[in-house]
Amino acid sequence: MAKTLFEKLWDAHVVEVLPDGTSLLYIDRHLVHEVTSPQAFEGLRMADRSVRQPGKTFATMDHNVPTDDRDNIADPVSKAQIEALVENCSDSGVTLYGLDSDKQGIVHVMGPEQGLTLPGMTIVCGDSHTSTHGAFGTLAFGIGTSEVEHVLATQTLRQTKADTCKVEFTGKLQKGVTAKDMILKLIGMIGTAGGTGYVLEYAGEAIRALSMEERMTVCNMTIEGGARAGMIAPDETTIEYFTAREREFAPKGEALERAIAYWRSLPSDPDATFDREITVEVDKIVPQVTWGTSPGMVTDVTACVPGPDALPDFNRVDVERALEYMGLTAGTPITDIKIDTVFLGSCTNSRIEDLRRAAALIEGRKVAEGVRMLVVPGSEPVRKQAESEGLDAIFKASGAEWRFAGCSMCLAMNPDQLQPGERCASTSNRNFEGRQGKGGRTHLVSPEMAVAAAVEGHFVDVRTFV
Amino acid sequence: MEGVETHRGIVATLDRANVDTDQIIPKQYLKSIKRTGFETGLFSDWRYLPDGTLSPEFELNQERFRRATVLVTRNNFGCGSSREHAVWAIVQYGFKAVIAPRVDRAAGRVPAFADIFAGNAVKNGLLTIQLSEDEVQAIFGMVERFPGLEMTIDLPEQRVILHMDEEESFRFDIAPAVKEHLIRGLDDIAITLEHSAAIDAYEAKTAASG
Numbered sequence: 247m248a249k250t251l252f253e254k255l256w257d258a259h260v261v262e263v264l265p266d267g268t269s270l271l272y273i274d275r276h277l278v279h280e281v282t283s284p285q286a287f288e289g290l291r292m293a294d295r296s297v298r299q300p301g302k303t304f305a306t307m308d309h310n311v312p313t314d315d316r317d318n319i320a321d322p323v324s325k326a327q328i329e330a331l332v333e334n335c336s337d338s339g340v341t342l343y344g345l346d347s348d349k350q351g352i353v354h355v356m357g358p359e360q361g362l363t364l365p366g367m368t369i370v371c372g373d374s375h376t377s378t379h380g381a382f383g384t385l386a387f388g389i390g391t392s393e394v395e396h397v398l399a400t401q402t403l404r405q406t407k408a409d410t411c412k413v414e415f416t417g418k419l420q421k422g423v424t425a426k427d428m429i430l431k432l433i434g435m436i437g438t439a440g441g442t443g444y445v446l447e448y449a450g451e452a453i454r455a456l457s458m459e460e461r462m463t464v465c466n467m468t469i470e471g472g473a474r475a476g477m478i479a480p481d482e483t484t485i486e487y488f489t490a491r492e493r494e495f496a497p498k499g500e501a502l503e504r505a506i507a508y509w510r511s512l513p514s515d516p517d518a519t520f521d522r523e524i525t526v527e528v529d530k531i532v533p534q535v536t537w538g539t540s541p542g543m544v545t546d547v548t549a550c551v552p553g554p555d556a557l558p559d560f561n562r563v564d565v566e567r568a569l570e571y572m573g574l575t576a577g578t579p580i581t582d583i584k585i586d587t588v589f590l591g592s593c594t595n596s597r598i599e600d601l602r603r604a605a606a607l608i609e610g611r612k613v614a615e616g617v618r619m620l621v622v623p624g625s626e627p628v629r630k631q632a633e634s635e636g637l638d639a640i641f642k643a644s645g646a647e648w649r650f651a652g653c654s655m656c657l658a659m660n661p662d663q664l665q666p667g668e669r670c671a672s673t674s675n676r677n678f679e680g681r682q683g684k685g686g687r688t689h690l691v692s693p694e695m696a697v698a699a700a701v702e703g704h705f706v707d708v709r710t711f712v
Numbered sequence: 713m714e715g716v717e718t719h720r721g722i723v724a725t726l727d728r729a730n731v732d733t734d735q736i737i738p739k740q741y742l743k744s745i746k747r748t749g750f751e752t753g754l755f756s757d758w759r760y761l762p763d764g765t766l767s768p769e770f771e772l773n774q775e776r777f778r779r780a781t782v783l784v785t786r787n788n789f790g791c792g793s794s795r796e797h798a799v800w801a802i803v804q805y806g807f808k809a810v811i812a813p814r815v816d817r818a819a820g821r822v823p824a825f826a827d828i829f830a831g832n833a834v835k836n837g838l839l840t841i842q843l844s845e846d847e848v849q850a851i852f853g854m855v856e857r858f859p860g861l862e863m864t865i866d867l868p869e870q871r872v873i874l875h876m877d878e879e880e881s882f883r884f885d886i887a888p889a890v891k892e893h894l895i896r897g898l899d900d901i902a903i904t905l906e907h908s909a910a911i912d913a914y915e916a917k918t919a920a921s922g
């Protein structure tokens with residue numbers, strides 16, 4: 247029978263179908279970070295259980311780490327959490343890329359970089375943006391702490407098979423429009439719950455044309471559309487990610503040849519059927535900017551802030567609340583919105599290509615008077631690569647701050663936070679109330695749009711910013 | 713975890729859709745490595761004024777909702793981050809159940825609860841009950857009319873009963889596996905470990921072929 251990519255991966259990983267109708271699914275790779283794991287390790291200890299497959303489990307620290315002075319963590323509670331991860335990993339034999347490691351980074355940047363993420367795998371992490379790894383043709387999704395404990399103890403999860411949805415991106419992107427705009431547009435179309443219960447497969451010529459890093463940007467925000475996993479079938483671009491450069495945990499030589507032959511068998515069969523299909527014409531996409539407090543509250547940079555009357559898919563009170571929180575009035579052109587802060591970073595847009603494109607655009611320009619710009623690489627390897635290319639110098643010359651790797655102002659758990667009322671153009675993935683600091687106002691955009699806003703002090707259509 | 717069959721308690725309403733887990737428990741509370749003490753963080757950005765006192769504006773601070781154990785809210789509750797701390801905070805604050813509507817829109821169906829949140833809830837014995845939009849709307853109305861309104865949730869019968877002069881009740885659907893899990897208060901890991909032989913066999917097979 248013809249199968250989709252998801253069905254192939256699912257079938258290959260079912261250990262057993264259980265009497266209650268759920269399946270025990272084998273997990274090939276378990277990624278761990280400091281915030282959602284301590285209670286799981288503690289649970290294991292209390293039940294006198296151990297980590298079944300420490301060799302398939304890899305940890306890093308990202309959410310709670312400082313991005314400036316890494317040697318002195320001022321907050322004792324943060325420090326205790328970081329120390330707990332060090333101890334838990336050393337007790338259980340799990341490899342950890344901690345603050346002293348040159349591989350440390352945001353868990354979803356670190357995994358692919360080190361070759362821990364390979365096509366055909368099942369990958370989980372106690373983090374909803376685990377969907378990022380689906381860019382490689384993996385089944386990857388976020389889990390809660392109880393499930394982290396379950397995977398540590400059993401290397402499996404009990405799962406109910408999701409429905410499948412194909413999202414076909416047709417056509418060609420305009421210049422200045424990016425993978426970030428593609429995914430924001432999709433979320434605007436289906437809403438933040440539109441994908442609930444589905445695994446999305448992104449397909450079509452516009453997806454094929456994307457680099458691996460751009461594909462990660464698309465898959466990253468799958469969860470913002472309500473779907474736990476999004477995936478893209480492996481192709482030549484995927485294979486090249488592993489042949490162009492050696493990656494520590496990826497197969498090499500003959501083993502890589504064998505792996506590639508397997509990866510080529512993974513794409514959905516031509517006659518496979520999906521439970522639902524969505525088409526997005528990318529030619530028509532223009533740069534996107536969120537105006538509200540959920541990623542589905544998004545519009546074109548050429549548009550105005552909408553009011554509740556124009557939005558039948560939202561509850562009126564929710565739109566009114568969002569506008570009030572954001573300090574915006576319906577009818578204001580998006581390009582009239584002034585910003586105080588620019589955050590270039592997060593697991594959505596902090597990889598080397600993001601930094602290169604942003605640096606190319608900001609080179610020879612200055613961050614506008616009164617605007618603060620923070621550039622936070624996704625991982626230490628990304629930081630070193632960027633520095634070897636002189637990108638840090640370009641950012642600093644334009645007036646931006648250059649930091650060590652971490653989640654930083656994406657969730658503002660460390661000291662990188664917005665003040666109440668501050669307005670930020672952010673390349674991250676969530677614009678929830680208070681996400682970047684209590685009272686802070688977040689507008690999600692692409693790195694290019696963020697740079698243009700940094701230079702002008704307000705949003706501009708990056709297509710006209712040359 | 714203890715099993716639950718029925719629960720009776722006061723109903724509180726929170727009239728907001730897409731309540732995300734960043735709202736349910738903001739990040740500053742996620743630094744803790746313990747499993748307890750999260751109730752102070754529940755909805756903290758809404759619940760407290762800058763000086764740390766309770767905000768009179770926020771629904772759950774109203775006297776009539778102080779001892780509520782059932783939270784009725786709007787669609788797509790618990791979206792966003794996978795943080796299980798959100799469920800811990802709700803449970804530790806004293807809620808036994810959250811009720812929300814699925815909503816049918818032109819663009820498709822919007823579920824009551826986000827996936828990861830609903831999964832985390834089951835693991836902690838928190839009932840997440842999905843009703844229709846009309847039914848939830850009706851409950852919002854009843855809570856306004858009858859201060860201190862109580863509800864019984866009958867899990868085996870899959871019913872919620874609203875205790876007014878004239879009782880009203882609504883039926884809800886729940887996956888059989890989830891229902892059994894909640895009623896029996898099962899330890900997932902212990903059950904999975906009973907399948908260790910199958911996991912061993914799977915690992916042996918994939919190691920040989922891989």
Ligand code: SF4
Nearest residue numbers: 375592593653656657
């Ligand atoms: S960068 Fe942001 S979204 Fe990504 S893992 Fe870190 S906190 Fe989560």
